[in-house]
Amino acid sequence: MTVSRPVLSVEGLHIHFHTRRGIVHAVDDVTFDINPGEIVALVGESGSGKSVTSLSMMGLLPRIGRIAGGRLLFQPAGQDIVDLATAPEKALRKVRGGGIGMIFQEPMTSLNPAMTVGEQIAEALVLHGQANNHAAMARAADLLAAVGIANPHARVRSYPHQMSGGMRQRVMIAIAIACRPALLIADEPTTALDVTTQAQILDILKQLRHDTGMAVLFITHNLSLVEAFADRVMVMYAGQVVEYGRAADVMEAPRHPYARALLDCLPVRHLDARESATLPELPTIRGHPPDLAHRPAGCAFATRCDMVRDACRAGHPDLQMVNAVRGHATRCIAWPEMEGGTDI
């Protein structure tokens, strides 16, 4: 039996920002793999380090940020391994939009308003040597069809402002998948869209991974999307992965108080607007994340945690296995005392 290797292995990643307030430890020892065809969700509040982790893979960190340690091994099947943490800009340029595609929250700011969507898709193909100008325009129409845009041969001549938000996001996906990437990074791809369009976009991504074997790193602050969409989830807090596991396991029985608190903040799903209006106000997680320029000595969640004890403030908790067979781990020493703690 051949076991395929992960398409991306992140090993002990540290990212620092050199600011006037000191060194901000934005990402602190993050390790994970993504396998071919797998959808992995990276979840956490604003500022937890999700975007910075993904930007580092593309060599797109802001100027004051740098990778201070670790490896980012990009290893698509049949190709040489590239360490994206140390690769020269020329190699990163080849990976960006080539081996790794990327889509963001607001397609209007990423699309060029002065070019037709067909020209923009074709440009990606020509830039990466996938087609000449003529063939690229024909392929652009195929790609629009693949992301569910009706009348693709006419639509290649549309400008972004002539399309709805949902259609523009489909165009962004078409550009991102144009060069058949082994990995797609989707950073809050549906946040600006209504619920129906959100579901359609996620369905397209699922279908694409099914058809092409592309892996997806899905970045979101919205845990309610994770269950239906992702295979595995990693919960980030203050620059660290605090829990990871199969999406269903983490949603069913979270083993870190932060993950549990995020779940408690979810609205009851599948209610219409009138029914939701009658719900009591949603809980929020009290307190604030720590200042990443002055990391606390113990657990970063200790000041906000209702299970905190002295040992939590004393030492820095490591990730520990909850269930090794199912690959479920938490960075909490108190997890056996959580509801249903030992019986999954």
Ligand SMILES: Nc1ncnc2c1ncn2[C@@H]1O[C@H](COP(=O)(O)OP(=O)(O)OP(=O)(O)O)[C@@H](O)[C@H]1O
């Ligand atoms: N340009 C910057 N200068 C200084 N610090 C930064 C900068 N960009 C990010 N950071 C630091 O990195 C941390 C992680 O930021 P990041 O954007 O990855 O969070 P996020 O989880 O993606 O949040 P969001 O959901 O709001 O995008 C921030 O809390 C901040 O401390």
